[in-house]
Amino acid sequence: xxxxxxxxxxxxxxxxxxxxxxxxxxxxxxxxxxxxxxxxxxxxxxxxxxxxxxxxxxxxxxxxxxxxxxxxxxxxxxxxxxxxxxxxxxxxxxxxxxxxxxxxxxxxxxxxxxx
Amino acid sequence: xxxxxxxxxxxxxxxxxxxxxxxxxxxxxxxxxxxxxxxxxxxxxxxxxxxxxxxxxxxxxxxxxxxxxxxxxxxxxxxxxxxxxxxxxxxxxxxxxxxxxxxxxxxxxxxx
Numbered sequence: 001x002x003x004x005x006x007x008x009x010x011x012x013x014x015x016x017x018x019x020x021x022x023x024x025x026x027x028x029x030x031x032x033x034x035x036x037x038x039x040x041x042x043x044x045x046x047x048x049x050x051x052x053x054x055x056x057x058x059x060x061x062x063x064x065x066x067x068x069x070x071x072x073x074x075x076x077x078x079x080x081x082x083x084x085x086x087x088x089x090x091x092x093x094x095x096x097x098x099x100x101x102x103x104x105x106x107x108x109x110x111x112x113x114x115x
Numbered sequence: 116x117x118x119x120x121x122x123x124x125x126x127x128x129x130x131x132x133x134x135x136x137x138x139x140x141x142x143x144x145x146x147x148x149x150x151x152x153x154x155x156x157x158x159x160x161x162x163x164x165x166x167x168x169x170x171x172x173x174x175x176x177x178x179x180x181x182x183x184x185x186x187x188x189x190x191x192x193x194x195x196x197x198x199x200x201x202x203x204x205x206x207x208x209x210x211x212x213x214x215x216x217x218x219x220x221x222x223x224x225x226x227x
Binding site for chain 2: 004031033035040041042043044045048050058090092094096101102103104106107108109
């Protein structure tokens with residue numbers, strides 16, 4: 001079984017709809033991240049959480065919100081989707097006690113299309 | 116702000132060497148990373164280098180770090196079709212080393 005899972009894998013929605021993307025992990029990591037990937041722009045950080053009570057904005061948090069329901073679950077919501085939120089979304093985890101370097105473990109991604 | 120730049124595409128013949136380049140801005144980054152994204156999948160850490168090193172070799176992979184020029188490169192020897200992927204360079208965020216700043220990614224295409 002995959003260590004970091006994302007649901008759904010693909011989603012097509014309409015402008016103005018509320019969308020939730022879910023991420024679950026079985027790695028036991030405290031740290032979780034949400035990124036979006038756009039061609040030519042690489043990965044950009046939306047939100048990150050270093051534990052259940054710690055939520056932080058990334059570089060492009062406008063239009064998004066998150067919820068850390070448990071150590072293993074971190075959800076990303078688009079309150080009112082717009083077409084320029086069409087992208088590939090990735091969840092990732094990391095373990096600060098693993099070593100001095102920061103290896104992040106990524107889910108398979110959710111491809112979101114907003115019409 | 117911090118910025119990590121890469122060329123977008125690289126095309127090589129199978130068996131040749133590939134060199135993927137990256138420039139970064141934060142000279143205080145302790146570690147620099149190369150991640151690989153295969154088609155339809157998330158990113159996976161390929162290798163990393165500690166900032167006090169100039170070179171790191173791991174089988175077919177060689178990482179070179181030029182701190183003076185803030186330049187990082189990844190060389191893949193004897194490139195295979197299975198190496199076709201997007202390769203991302205990443206550095207630690209200056210304000211929070213637990214955050215990574217990723218480059219734009221280089222799509223490597225290997226042709227027979």
